Amino acid sequence: MKSHVLGAVSGVALAASSAAHAGPEAEVLHWWTSGGEAKSVAVLQEEFAANGGTWTDMPVAGGGGDAAMTALRARVLSGNAPTAVQLKGPAIQEWYEEGVLADISAVAEGEGWADVLPASIAGHMKCEGTWCAAPVNVHRVDWIWANADVLEANGVAMPTSWDEFNAAAEKLQAAGIIPLAHGGQAWQDATVFEAVALGILGADGFHKAFVELDEATLKSDGMKAVFDQMRTLRGFVDPNFPGRDWNLATAMVMNGEAAFQIMGDWAKGEFLAAGKAPGEDFLCASTPGDGFLYNVDSFAMFAVDGDDKEAGQKLLAKLIVGKNFQKVFNLNKGSIPARVDVALDEFDSCAHLSASDMATSSDGGSLLPSYAHGMALRGAQAGAITDVVTAHFNSEMSSEDAVQQLATAVANSM
Amino acid sequence: MTKWLEDHLPKLMLAPSFVAVLVFVYGFIAWTAWVSLTRSRLLPKYEIEGLIQYERLFASPRWDTALNNLYIFGTLFIVIAMALGLLMAILLDQNIRTEGAIRTIYLYPMALSMIVTGTAWKWILNPGLGLEAMVKGWGFERFSFDWIVDPDMAIYTVVIAALWQSSGFVMALFLAGLRSVDGEIIKAAQVDGIPTWRIYTAIIIPSMAPIFLSAFIVLAHLAIKSFDLVIALTGGGPGFATDLPATYMYAMAFSRGDIGQAASSAMVMMAVVFAIVVPYLYSELRPQKDG
Numbered sequence: 001m002k003s004h005v006l007g008a009v010s011g012v013a014l015a016a017s018s019a020a021h022a023g024p025e026a027e028v029l030h031w032w033t034s035g036g037e038a039k040s041v042a043v044l045q046e047e048f049a050a051n052g053g054t055w056t057d058m059p060v061a062g063g064g065g066d067a068a069m070t071a072l073r074a075r076v077l078s079g080n081a082p083t084a085v086q087l088k089g090p091a092i093q094e095w096y097e098e099g100v101l102a103d104i105s106a107v108a109e110g111e112g113w114a115d116v117l118p119a120s121i122a123g124h125m126k127c128e129g130t131w132c133a134a135p136v137n138v139h140r141v142d143w144i145w146a147n148a149d150v151l152e153a154n155g156v157a158m159p160t161s162w163d164e165f166n167a168a169a170e171k172l173q174a175a176g177i178i179p180l181a182h183g184g185q186a187w188q189d190a191t192v193f194e195a196v197a198l199g200i201l202g203a204d205g206f207h208k209a210f211v212e213l214d215e216a217t218l219k220s221d222g223m224k225a226v227f228d229q230m231r232t233l234r235g236f237v238d239p240n241f242p243g244r245d246w247n248l249a250t251a252m253v254m255n256g257e258a259a260f261q262i263m264g265d266w267a268k269g270e271f272l273a274a275g276k277a278p279g280e281d282f283l284c285a286s287t288p289g290d291g292f293l294y295n296v297d298s299f300a301m302f303a304v305d306g307d308d309k310e311a312g313q314k315l316l317a318k319l320i321v322g323k324n325f326q327k328v329f330n331l332n333k334g335s336i337p338a339r340v341d342v343a344l345d346e347f348d349s350c351a352h353l354s355a356s357d358m359a360t361s362s363d364g365g366s367l368l369p370s371y372a373h374g375m376a377l378r379g380a381q382a383g384a385i386t387d388v389v390t391a392h393f394n395s396e397m398s399s400e401d402a403v404q405q406l407a408t409a410v411a412n413s414m
Numbered sequence: 415m416t417k418w419l420e421d422h423l424p425k426l427m428l429a430p431s432f433v434a435v436l437v438f439v440y441g442f443i444a445w446t447a448w449v450s451l452t453r454s455r456l457l458p459k460y461e462i463e464g465l466i467q468y469e470r471l472f473a474s475p476r477w478d479t480a481l482n483n484l485y486i487f488g489t490l491f492i493v494i495a496m497a498l499g500l501l502m503a504i505l506l507d508q509n510i511r512t513e514g515a516i517r518t519i520y521l522y523p524m525a526l527s528m529i530v531t532g533t534a535w536k537w538i539l540n541p542g543l544g545l546e547a548m549v550k551g552w553g554f555e556r557f558s559f560d561w562i563v564d565p566d567m568a569i570y571t572v573v574i575a576a577l578w579q580s581s582g583f584v585m586a587l588f589l590a591g592l593r594s595v596d597g598e599i600i601k602a603a604q605v606d607g608i609p610t611w612r613i614y615t616a617i618i619i620p621s622m623a624p625i626f627l628s629a630f631i632v633l634a635h636l637a638i639k640s641f642d643l644v645i646a647l648t649g650g651g652p653g654f655a656t657d658l659p660a661t662y663m664y665a666m667a668f669s670r671g672d673i674g675q676a677a678s679s680a681m682v683m684m685a686v687v688f689a690i691v692v693p694y695l696y697s698e699l700r701p702q703k704d705g
Contacts, residue, residue, distance in 0.1 A: 066668045073457065094456050094671065184563075184652055240542035242563040242652035379670035380455070387476050387654060394565050394653030405475065412473045413672075 024053040024312035028299070029075075030086035031068045033061040040332040047319050053312055058082055076100050081302035083313050087133065089124060089375035092300045096127035102301040102310075103130045107317045116321075116339040118362040121296055124375070132301060134320040135338035137330050139295040140354045141264040141370040142195040142287040145250070145271070148280060150177060150259045158285045162199055162229055165260075165288060169236045172259045180233060181249040181258035184242035186390040188249075190372035190382075192233065192262045193389045197226045199289025203366035206291065210371040213381060218407045227392055227399035234393055242394070253282065262287060264295060264373070268350055269334040284350040292361035295373040296338060384413035443684065450677035458673055467678035477679065480657040483569050484686070487658065488637040490573045491580075495633055496626070498577065499584025504614060506585070507592045517589070520582035528579065532646025535575040536562070539647075565655035568648055572640075572656055575647055580636065584629050591625035592618060631691065638687055659683045 026048065032041045038059075048055045060068035068086070075081055081100055095101055108114070108131035114122060117135065125133045144165075146158060154175050159165035169179035182188060198206045201222045208217040217223065238258070241249075250270040252258040261267060271282045278284060286292070299320055301313050319325055326337035331346060336354045344355055361367040369375035371382055388409050392402040451462045471477050502520060506513055523531065538544040539562040549557040561567035595618050603613050641660040648656040650665075657665075659679060667676030 069671075070668055077457065091671070098457055185649060186651070186654070189653075238542075239560065240540065240563060242568075243536070243649055378455075380672045380675070383665070383670040383672075387474075390651075390653040391475070394651070394655065408473070409475075412470050 023308065024048075024051070024315045025056070025306075025308045026053060026083040026312035026316045027056040027058055028084045028086075028316070029058045029060065029068060029072060029082040030299075031060055031065050032086070033059045037333065040329045043328045043332070044316075044319065044325055047322075047325055048316060051315055051319065053315055076302070081304065083304050083309055084134075084299040084301055084316055086297065087300040088296060088298050089369065089373075090378045091374065092124065092133050092298070093127060094378060095300060095302075096132055100302055101127055101132040102303045102313060103132065104134070104301050104314065104317045105131045107131070107314050108134075108321075111318060111321060113321055113339075116341050118338075118340065118358065118367060120362065120367050120369070121294065121338055124296060124369070125298060133298045134301070134317045135296050135298045136320060137297050137326075137333060137335035138338050138354075138358060139264050139266060139297070139335045139373075140286075140357070141191060141293040141295050141373060142198055142289075142291070143263060143265055143267065143350075144195075144285055144287045145253055145261045145263060145267055146283040146285075147253050147256050147259055148283050150256050151283065154259075156259070158283055159288055161288045162196065166232055169260070173236065177256075178238045178252065178258040179236035179260060181252040181261040182233075182237045182241050183244035183246045183249045184237075184394065185245070186386050187372060188246055188263070189390045189393045190386045191264065191370075193226070193230060193393075194293060194370060194372045195262050195287040196229045196233070197223075198291045198293060198368070199287055200226050200229060202289070203291045203361075203364075203368060206368055210376045210385070211369065213377070213410055215407050215411075218410060219403050223403045223406070224399040227402045230389070230393055231399065264370075265334050265350065265354065268348075272334070272348075278348050278350045284353065286353075286357060290361070290364075291366035291368055292357050293368055293370040294358070295370045295375055297335075380413045381410060384409040446677045446680050449674060450681050452674050454674040454677070456671040456673070467674045468682075470675060471678050471682065476654050476657060477659075477662060479654055480659045480662040481682075483656060484638065484658050486569055487573055487576070487640065488634065490570070491576050491637050492630065492633045494573070495577055495581050495584050496629055498581045499629065500588050500619075502581065502585040503588035503592055506589055517586065520585055522582070523579045524583045526579070528640075528642040529646045531575055531579045532643045535571070535578070536647050539571050539574075562648065563652060565652045568652060568656045572644055572647055576636075576640065576643055579643075580633065584633070587625055587629050587632075588622070591622040595621050627694070630694065634690055635687070638683065659686075 030041060032038060041057075041059075045055050045057065058071075060071045065086070072082070072085055076095075076098070087095065092101070108125075113125070113131065117125070121135055121138065125131055125135055127133075144158070150172070151157070154172055154177070156168040156171060157164075159168050172179045182192065194206075194210065197209065201209060201217070205217060205220075205222055208214040209223065246263055246267070247270050249258070249261050250263065250267045251274075253261045254271060254274055254276060265284075268278070268284065271278070276282050299316070301317060304310060304313060321339060323337075323339070323342050326339055326342050327346070330337050330351075334351075336344075336347065336351050336358070340355075340359060344352055347355075358367060371377055371385065374382060376382070377385070385406065388402060388406045391397060391405075392399075397405075448460065448462075449458050450467050451464065452459050453461075453463045453466065506517060510516075539559070541547065541558075541560040541563060546557060546559045549559075562571045599617060600613060603617060608616075639660060640658055641664065644650060644656055644658055644661050650657045650661050660683070663676045663679045663683070666672045666679060
């Protein structure tokens with residue numbers, strides 16, 4: 001009898017102690033598995049644990065997130081969604097429409113996110129007025145990187161218009177240097193294309209074409225000029241470009257084989273990892289034209305059951321947008337914080353340029369989502385545009401045909 | 415009871431796998447067919463909308479390229495692999511001394527996965543890195559072999575890599591076939607003074623018809639399923655010049671969140687398989703049934 005009582009008591013004690021241990025819980029699905037990225041996630045993980053939370057890591061590598069999305073689909077269909085998932089752009093809204101996202105407005109309003117995030121970036125984090133995702137960083141896509149020594153040796157300055165770029169490229173080509181380091185993968189073609197489009201169409205034209213999918217803009221003479229410039233750029237690329245990875249193209253700029261690369265600021269990480277100094281060994285500037293194309297990584301919060309998990313979700317959201325994480329993470333990753341009130345003392349000159357351009361373009365209405373990196377459009381439409389861009393870049397297609405195909409492909413993807 | 419068991423045991427043993435095939439093969443084919451008639455995007459939806467996905471599919475230039483590539487790749491791959499495999503098998507069949515070693519060497523590519531084959535050939539064919547650079551390094555400055563970066567020729571590099579991988583396997587199949595031909599007939603023919611090439615064309619090869627069928631079926635499904643080789647070798651590029659239906663379907667289903675479109679392309683792929691394989695099977699199997 002006594003032992004029964006004892007057993008019951010210890011059972012209660014056990015239950016109580018396990019309840020006491022259960023704090024905020026979060027299961028986080030992401031695909032930041034490579035060196036620098038994994039280190040960046042570990043920062044969040046430590047901070048979460050320091051606040052009494054239990055973090056279940058669910059990294060799914062491969063396919064630039066395709067594998068993670070497949071895993072997510074399976075989890076959601078089986079009614080067991082992770083707490084937070086690395087998602088971005090319109091994909092957040094697409095999942096919201098499936099009715100599986102949580103409302104974290106309480107945290108967002110408590111922390112005053114609306115005051116510290118640029119309005120157009122905050123827009124991506126909201127689902128029909130309620131907050132449903134937390135931004136991690138801002139990558140700028142429309143960068144042009146250059147080898148400082150090569151430019152100096154050939155008397156070339158950083159171009160401020162596409163005509164200047166073309167003139168500089170011809171000069172470099174005559175000197176036996178590959179003017180533009182490029183990797184022939186569809187997403188890299190699209191990255192260059194949208195940088196050119198922003199320069200030639202301007203912020204309004206870019207918004208009409210790649211956010212509103214306005215047919216007249218897609219078929220306009222401006223768009224033909226964009227494709228003309230793409231054809232010109234094709235001539236500045238070395239013949240071995242198809243299939244090359246972007247970091248190999250960055251390496252070509254680093255070792256002076258090529259002069260320029262048009263790529264987002266993850267390329268900066270490659271330069272820094274190789275011990276190159278910004279402003280001395282390599283130069284960074286926005287691609288010719290006004291505006292700022294952003295690629296914002298974020299975590300979407302999925303609807304979960306249980307107080308522990310909901311508490312975990314709230315804590316996670318709070319920490320992600322917290323100043324400390326925004327600083328440490330972005331120092332590791334090469335991007336800039338999404339919130340504008342983080343001190344940038346420890347960041348390099350390229351990051352300072354990025355942050356000040358983000359502030360100006362946000363005021364001037366030219367802070368725009370990147371289409372090539374899934375910020376502006378849903379997968380099917382963005383993919384349809386990329387198909388045309390890459391087909392044009394890799395063939396002899398005329399700009400007239402390209403704009404016709406562009407309009408048809410966009411209509412067909414609806 | 416024992417009698418009943420004896421009668422029904424085979425059926426009982428087969429029942430689980432029969433049910434599994436029914437559900438996991440035919441059930442999911444039916445599911446895919448259903449989804450291909452809907453407007454499913456990120457997650458499957460089940461409201462039927464008609465043939466919209468098929469209209470979109472056939473309006474897509476990328477799908478055109480993919481189907482055309484399948485036609486080029488499939489035809490060349492099957493025909494050349496069978497010709498090469500047969501030739502190598504006949505040469506090996508001449509009672510040569512090192513047959514065992516040579517057979518193993520030619521079979522070894524089969525032991526590699528398509529991903530390894532694709533990656534290795536990507537480097538071999540890269541103009542700045544592989545064959546072209548090497549020959550140029552020997553002093554032949556005008557040598558050029560840049561198919562892999564040429565959108566019009568890139569699909570043929572996929573054929574080359576696939577042939578390297580599979581010809582040895584076809585050779586082994588044919589070699590087994592050659593050895594199974596009745597030796598008495600061949601000896602009789604030799605006694606009659608018939609030349610060796612006539613023995614092959616008139617006696618041995620015709621009697622290997624079932625082997626041709628097996629080789630064809632194996633190669634045809636390898637060709638239609640081809641996916642990993644293209645991903646590793648060219649990534650579908652330059653542009654989407656080496657896209658195949660399988661890579662198209664993958665892109666739609668997993669990269670673009672367009673499940674309806676992916677389902678319709680899968681159904682068309684299945685129709686292609688049926689169109690090729692069913693008549694062949696039918697014509698090959700019927701005589702046996704008749705007697």
